[in-house]
Amino acid sequence: MTHHVPRVRRIAVAMAAAGLLVATTAACSVGPTTKEEVCDRYDSLGDRLGIGQVFGNPVFSAAGDLADVADRYEGPEDLSTDAQRLESIADSDSTSELELSEATRNVAVLCGHQLGSGSFSPPG
Template sequence: MMNHAIAARRIAVAVAAVGLFTVTTTACATGPTSRKEVCERYDSLGDRIGIGGVFGNPVFWAAGELADVADRYEGPEDLSADAERLDTISDSDETSVPELSQATGSIATLCGHPLGLGSTLPST
């Protein structure tokens, strides 16, 4: 019986390690990003805001994802200030639509529409 307990524990540790590795590699993407990737995350954040309000953890998660891709964007536009503001928002407990809109000013220009209004058209 002792061998079954040890084997079960080893399997549990292995499953936990694989899960942690998956989460770590997904959350810590590296390398440059494109306009398309930035705008997809921007539109995703816009889809998560409600009329006149911001609801729940998905908004903060989406803000963090957008901060990451904006920080790694290597186009001619400088999105670093937006990335910094979004990172701060993603670590907070509350925000508002005006605060998110202000934090994404350069990204809005890149994507061609205000946060939560419309969707990004492919670049020509």
Template sequence: MTRRAGGPRRIAAAVVAVGLIALTTAGCATGPTSRKEVCERYDSLSDRIGIGTVFGNPVFWAAGELADVADRYEGPEDLSSDAERLDSISDADETSLLELSEATESVAALCGHPLGMGSTRPFG
């Protein structure tokens, strides 16, 4: 009887790959978002910025999350340009407060305050 080399290993590798894909995509929301969700992510990004040059995984992670919800926002305001700029920033190694502020101009108008200043008023 001839045994195929690597058979059980291939199956195990396939199971691990499928599990990783499922885990990765489970964290990605795909539906439309609301003003509340966008502003919660915006406030989260605001909480992570400092003065001057901005660097560090929490800032870029928060920028990526805001890019995602801004891209899926279906309100009357167009947040697509902010989403595009934030997505680019989330892939960078370094950014500045000015660059983040310019990338969130439409979101700032939606949420009612500049990045890093104040927080979004309660949602009714």
């Protein structure tokens, strides 16, 4: 019996270390975000749009990612309403471009362009 105790202990230590690694990695995504991070996720969602009804994990995953960064944004613009709407969309199984555009109104103002139109840079 005592022969198996070190092995059990090693497994427990390894599991605890793995849990700590997951907790540490997750903690990196709980801090405030910047305008650039929000707009990057916004453009990423826009890149996944098609025509008509939108289905598929990439859209919902991107909506969830944008909801997360919008919720953690601490700039003068209030993105909390967008974050709530996007989280609801991320948890659903279908949406439309119109619904996504309406859910990202404040993010669109922050980023300076409509969903799916990409960022605007004046010619230089």
